[in-house]
Amino acid sequence: MGQDHIEQLDGLADSTEASLACALDLFAVADVLREQVALRRAMTDPTLPVQSREQLLSTLFEGKLGPAALDFCRQAVAQDWSSGLQLADSVERQATRIALKSTDPRRVQVELNTVREAIIANDKLRAAFGRHAATDEAKSVLVRDLISGRADEVTTALVTRASRQGSGVLHELDMQLDLTSQVQGRRLARATVAQKLPEDQADRLVQQLSRLFGAVDVIQHVDPRILGGIKVQVDDELIDGSVSAKVSQAARGIG
Secondary structure (H helix, E strand, C coil): CCHHHHHHHHHHHHCCCCCHHHHHHHHHHHHHHHHCHHHHHHHCCCCCCHHHHHHHHHHHHECCECHHHHHHHHHHHCCCCCCHHHHHHHHHHHHHHHHHHCCCHHHHHHHHHHHHHHHHHCHHHHHHHHCCCCCHHHHHHHHHHHHCCCCCHHHHHHHHHHHCCHHHHHHHHHHHHHHHHHCCCCEEEEEEECCCCCHHHHHHHHHHHHHHHCCEEEEEEECHHHCCEEEEEECCEEEEEEHHHHHHHHHHHHC
C-alpha cells in the first residue's frame, strides 16, 4: 500500500466517528470487497467516474451501513487505488484504527499481547486457531470462550478478526498491536525476555527506549531460549542484548 494512501485514509479515519459499530461495518465492507472480484474492480476502476463509483457503493450499502461507515467508504472509493485488494486491506486497517480509537488502546494492547502469548505458549490452542477446516463461527466461539467477559469488547472483536487468518493469526495480532501504538502517536517496542520483567525494570526499559526512539509502548514476549538479557525490536531496528546472542558471538570468536 502506498504511503500516500495510508496517510490520506488515516486522516479520514481520524475524522470519522470512533465507534465499534462503525468499525464492524467497515470490516464487513472489507470482507465483501475481498469476496466479490467484480465489485472491487469496479470500485477501483480508474476509467469509471468517481460519481459512478460512489453511486454504486450507495446502491449496494445504503441502509446496510451506519452513516459514518457509509460516508467513509464513499470518500475512500473516490481515491485512486492500484487494486481492489489494496482498497480492501486499507478499509480493514482503518476499521481496526477506528475500533481502537473508540476505547482505551493501551488496555487493548495489553490484552492482545496476552492472547498472543497464550497462543504461542499453548500448542493445542495454536492448533485450534490454525485449523483450516474450522469455520469462522467455530473460531469465534473459541475466542468468546477464551476472553469474552474478561476483555474489552474491542479486544474480542479484533481477536475474532485475527482468528479468521488461521495459521496467520499471530501475524494478524502483530499488525493489530502495531496499530494500538500508532493511534496513540507512539512506536511499539517488542521486548523478548527470558522471564517477565518486574514492574520497576519494565518502567526503566520504557524510559531507556524512549530516550532512543521517542515515545514508545513496550510489550514483552517471554522466551526462555534467550537465557537472559533482553532483545528489543522497534520497527526494523534490533537491539540484541540477550545472553544467547552473546554466547553465539563468543562461540564464533572461538571458532
